[in-house]
Amino acid sequence: MTATADAEAAANELTPLADYLGSVLRRLRALPPLDLDLTQAHGNVLAEDVVAPHAFPAFDQAAVDGYAARWEDISGGGRGPSYVPAPSGTPGGRSIRLNVVGDLGAASWRPVRLTPGSCFSVAAGAPLPVAADVVVPVEWTDQGMAAVEIFRTPKRGYGVRRAGEELPVGTLLARAGTYVSPALVAVFAATGIGHVVVRPSPRVVIVATGDELVDVGRGSQPGQVVDANSHALTAAAAEVGALAYRVGICDDDPEGLRGLLEDQTLRADLIITTGGTGTGPGDMVRRILSRREGGRAGPVTFTDVALYPGTALGFGTVGAEEVPVVCLPGDPGAALIGFEVLARPAIQLLAGAEPVFRPSVRAHLLETVSSPTGLREFRPAHVAERRGGGYTVQPLSGGPFTLSGLAEANGLLVLGERVTTAAAGSTVDVLLLDRRR
Template sequence: MTATADAEAAANELMPLAEYLGSVLRRLRALPPLDLDLTQAHGNVLAADVIAPHPFPAFDQAAIDGYAARWEDLAGAGRLGAHPAFGQFDNPTRGVRLNVVGDLGASSWRPVRLTAGTCFSVAAGAPLPLGADVVVPVHWTDQGMAAVEILHAPKRGSGVRRTGDELSVGQVLATAGSYVTPPLVATFAAAGIGHVLVRPSPRVVVVATGDELVDVGRPSQPGQVVDANSHALTAAAVEAGAMAYRIGICDDDPEGLRGLLEDQTLRADLIITTGGTGTGPGDMLRRVLSRPGTGRGIVEFTDVALCPGTVLGFGTVGGEEVPVVCLPGEPGAALIGFEVLARPAIQLLAGSEPVFRPSVKAHLLETVSSPGGLREFRPAHIAERRGGGYTVQPLAGGPYTLSGLAEANGLLVLGERVTTAAAGSTVDVLLLDRRR
């Protein structure tokens, strides 16, 4: 049997990624909803539809600064004239003069009524006088104070906002699963809503394991590896919408590891570990978590058809059975594992839909090879084409995935049956939105 055939046979023994993700995500449930103040709710996901209890605007009001009047009193102002040689034209000489009987600001509250031949000077947001059905812009007048000349007549209803014009009572303002954005906060507040029911942001604890790990601020040397993973994964969890906490480095001590994880179950909705997922002599995490213990749950480690990194772990720990995701120790593989497994888990706990990043079809600019039998996620740069569509440029993958990810705005996805993707072919690309 050739080396290629051996590799393909080994890959066939791996669980397909889609099957693995389905088995994991079915075990997770969105966090119980909380009733939060609008400001605190920003960035969370709604747990229920939000219905407008009050109209917006709440009363008839002026939409602009100007003069609130009755349209019938303005019928003769600036009417269009006609001439067989010149067509339609404005007649600037015809104006209508009205008495200004008062001023109304946004804080005015006493009801007032217009009578024939009168108007009110109004500010934008001021309550509309009873009988008024138009607000004339200031620059269409001579800006008089006791009396004003209206030089042009706007259409009936111009410059006016009626009760419920924008939001009516009973209107669905946002549906369950929607992110609470700043404009939604303003919409809810305008409709008289002070609290909303949301899914809380998941609390995520990140732990790096391994005797060889040292903290940042020094270079790696033989026997020591700088812990890049816990910093990167904490940032990735925050980017995904979680409240993330970096615990730091845990040595390969079985009792210390068990105690640390037990302690963290009190503050976490999800625990992410990195390192120790293999079967080597130093992979303590797998040996500790894959053994059932009273009240400690169990983690299953699965060989998945994924490149980079084939071993992922998922299960629960502690008496509260807090979900735990175990990612590889190699930094590039850890970040890809986060995108594939941990990020969807965070989205699901937060009640978000969909849980996966959006994807597009793109025109491949360079021929790439991929290991057979594995679904490869390779860093890439995606760009929009003139006339529509996208192009994608592969970046460094394999052992250089970390440096490729630092430049990437997408992940090129090559399926299990793909060994070579030719330049010019159409491929799938996950979009990495770094602005969230």
Template sequence: MTATADAEAAANELMPLAEYLGSVLRRLRALPPLDLDLTQAHGNTLAADVLAPHPYPAFDQAAIDGYAARWEDLASAGRVGSHPSFGKHEGGPRPVRLNVVGDLGAASWRPVRVTPGTCFSVAAGSPLPIGADVVVPVHWTDQGMAAVEILHAPKRGSGVRRTGEELAAGQVLAGPGTYVTPAMVATFAASGIGHVLVRPSPRVVVVATGDELVDVGRPSQPGQVVDANSHALTAAAVEAGALAYRIGICDDDPEGLRGLLEDQTLRADLIITTGGTGTGPGDMLRRVLSRRDPGRGVVEFTDVALCPGATLGFGTVGGEEVPVVCLPGEPGAALIGFEVLARPVIQLLAGAEPVFRHSVKAHLLETVSSPGGLREFRPAHVAERRGGGHTVQPLAGGPYTLSGLAEANGLLVLGERVTTAAAGSTVDVLLLDRRR
């Protein structure tokens, strides 16, 4: 049997990534909802429909600074012709003269009525006088105080905002799974909402395991590896919308490892570990967490058709059965594992929809090869093409995935049956939106 055939035979024994993700995500439920004040709701996802209890605007109001009047009184403004009141303008455009009977501001509350031949000076946001159906902008007038000459007649309804024109009472403002943005907070507040039901941001604890690990600030030496993973995965969890806590490094001590993880269940909705997922003599995490101890949870480690990083772990820890995701120890593989497994788990716990990154079809700029039987996620740079569509430039992958990810804004996805993707072909790319 050739080396290629051996590789393909080994890959056939791996679980397809889509099947694995489905089996994991079906076991999870979104976190219980919380009723939060609007000032705390931003960054969370809604747990239920939000209905407008009141219309917006709540009353008829002036949309601009100007003069509120009856359109019938203005219809002739700007027309050429004679009028008994406009002798000095005979033969030219005719203004309309109205008496200004009052001034209204945004804080005005007493109801007033406009009568024929009169108007009110109004500020934007002020209640519209009864009978008024137009607000003339200031620069279309002579800006008179006791009386005003209106040089042009705006269209009926111009400068006016009617009750419920933007948002009607009972209207659905947003549905469950919607991410609460600052503009959405403003919309809720404007329609009279002070609290909303949201899914809380998941509390995520990140732990790196391995006797070989040392903290950042020094170079690696034989027998020592700088812990890049716990820092990177904590940042990735925050980027995904979680409240993330870096515990740091845990040695390969079975009881110490189990005790540390169980202690974290008191403050975590999800635990992410890195390292120790293999079957080597130093892979203590897998041995400890795959042990079936009643009341302490169990983690299943699965060989997945994924490149880079083939072995992923998922299960629960402690009596509270807090979910735990176990990622490989190699930094590039750990970050890819986070993208394909841990990030969707965080999104699901947060009640976000969809749980996966947005993807696009892109025109491949360079021929790439991929290991058969594995779904490869390769760092890439995506750009929009003039006239529409996208192009994608592959970046360093394989053993150089970490450096490739540092400059990537997308992940090129090559399926299990792809061994070569030719330049000019169309491929799938996950977009890495670094803002969320």
């Protein structure tokens, strides 16, 4: 057998990434819904459709500061206004004078009615007088108090917001699965909603494993590796919207690991471990969590997936509550890629968010790249919009294992299992990363 044939045979024994993700995500369910006060709902995902119980605006109101009037009085069709010479430079050469019979502010509540030849001085947000169908902006007048001269005539309906013109009663404001943004909070509040039913933010616990790990604040030495993973994965989980808790470092001690995971099930909706997923002598997580006991398979199944980097991934449940656990590789680059393709969709699904995967685009590749046979590769890249439409993608140096590349990337170039070389100028898939910059 040639080396190429050996590589293809080994790749054929791996589980395709799409199949693996499907099997994992089908085992997860969105968290039970909660009824939350509107001030606490931001950042969560709606568990049910939300319909407007009241109209917005709730009443006819002025949209600008000015004078509420009858359009026929200022357009020349009414009998009430008087015409006076306009200041030089005024279009039409004349202005219209109306009597100002009162002032209305946003807190005014008594209903009032216009009579021919009269108007009310109004502030933006003030209720409109009955029969008013136009608001003349202050700057189009002489700003008179007892009487006002109007130098320009707006169109009928200018400066007026009618009750329910934006959101009538019964309007579907948002569907289940929608992220509650600050603007959506404003919409809910404006239509009289004080509580909404949402999926809670998943509580995610992150554990780094390995005897070699030491905490941050020092440099790595032979036999010691600074724990970058638990810090990075905690940040990644928080970026998705989870309530992320970093437990820290757990040594490769079977009883210690089991006890730690059991304790964390009391406060976790998902547990993420990093390290020990391979088949080497020091890979204790796979050895411990996949061990058969009493004739039954271990709580976590480890699968060699056609993924580059980081083929070895684990998924299962732990504890009496059967809390889901995702096991990611120990290499920092592989751990972050594993989070993107497996842990992040799992968090999104628990949160009830749709879609669970990152958005993707097709992009014009600027540089020829090669990819391992039979593996779906996710490579850090920089995506840019092309003038005239479309996207370009530039792979970043160092490949998928480089932390500096991942830190700089705003996208992940995706090369399929059958792609060994992607030529410059070809069109490729790219996942878009939201770095909130």
